[in-house]
Amino acid sequence: MKRIAALLLFIVFFWAPAQAQLGLKGGLNAAVLQGTVGTDATYQTSYHAGLFYEMKVIGNIISIQPELLYSLQGTERKSDFENYRSKLHYLNVPLLAKVTIGPVYVEGGPQAGFLLKAREDGVMVVSQEGEGGATYATNDRSSWNDYKKLDVGVCVGAGVKLPLGFALGGRFNAGLNDINNVKSVRGVNDPELKNRVFQAYLSFQLPSIN
Template sequence: MKPHALLLVLPLLAAAGSAHAQVGIKAGVNGAVLNGENIGMDTRYKTSYHVGVFARIPVVGPLSIQPEVLYSLQGSEFRSMLANYDTKLHYLNVPLLAHLKVGPVYVEGGPQFGLLLGAREDGTLRISAADGYGPVDRDAANNYKKTDFSLAAGAGLEVGSFILGARYTAGLNDVNDVADLNGANDPRLKNRVIQVSVGLKFGGD
């Protein structure tokens, strides 16, 4: 594992070592889009997935701290008269959430740090008036910044060890890493992700 990836996992490992912490696994569906300013084409939500692990550390009463480590496939559909392609962004995300549970219902919120593991673009682009459209299937990691900072908020239900939840994460920083000569009209792209997940937790309340 690369050193920077290990740094993201360490908070979860430390949490799992707590005598009173719960741990669990989760997976689910993403609805992801890149939106912002100066994009010059339509961006649409694309369906993908996430999977990962979490720990829950009691603080006081119904309040806990919940660090997670998630692999999340994000990105967007880009559509215009000249382009029709999808961008796939592979992230290792580490949310650090305040988790408040009352009965079977919980709410949660907090920051999330993301590390870009890779990116690809595939679809079609207009090559020229004479040649028409051509296929696109290329690595795009150099087009996107390596880190992302987001705010996350969600809610859900817990019945025994089973968890059903929904969450929205909103990126705060521009992840576009392609600049023109003056930078004034650079696209500004921010991650937006809706997640629905199921999970299992282990350990007593």
């Protein structure tokens, strides 16, 4: 895993072919963990930010774009018995193929996500005391050991390039592997947790390197 990350970082920052553009990007996430037990899991709003490096392959039409992004993901649960968020902090490294026609582009490719931090916070009911009575407890803890440290997924997206190097885009990231690291003794009905993230972003590209 460390060798793969090092190789991708080398590509992003040190390989500079003709017509390459370094850029910055950031925006909003709508994230959920698909497979969360119960029906009360909802998308939580968070953010992502980082760098990308667009390398032209065929003219201005086809390019390869590695990225290095910090992304806050996870899920949110709301019901009569609990209201808390699982916050998963990732370093995501997508490697995308990009096709641009005029100002419009589409993109897609694999992504490796490396878990940096995991926490849960919120409140939940711990006991019921007669009609209308309930005792609540605050839950704020590290959940680092509850999740696997590598998330492998795919990304698809589209956007439009604007004047002065800016662009607006959207993307969907789907994790392919189960990141649940908590298993019961019997292993029966253990949930498979997979990241699902919708992103909207604004980017800015520096002038081309020739």
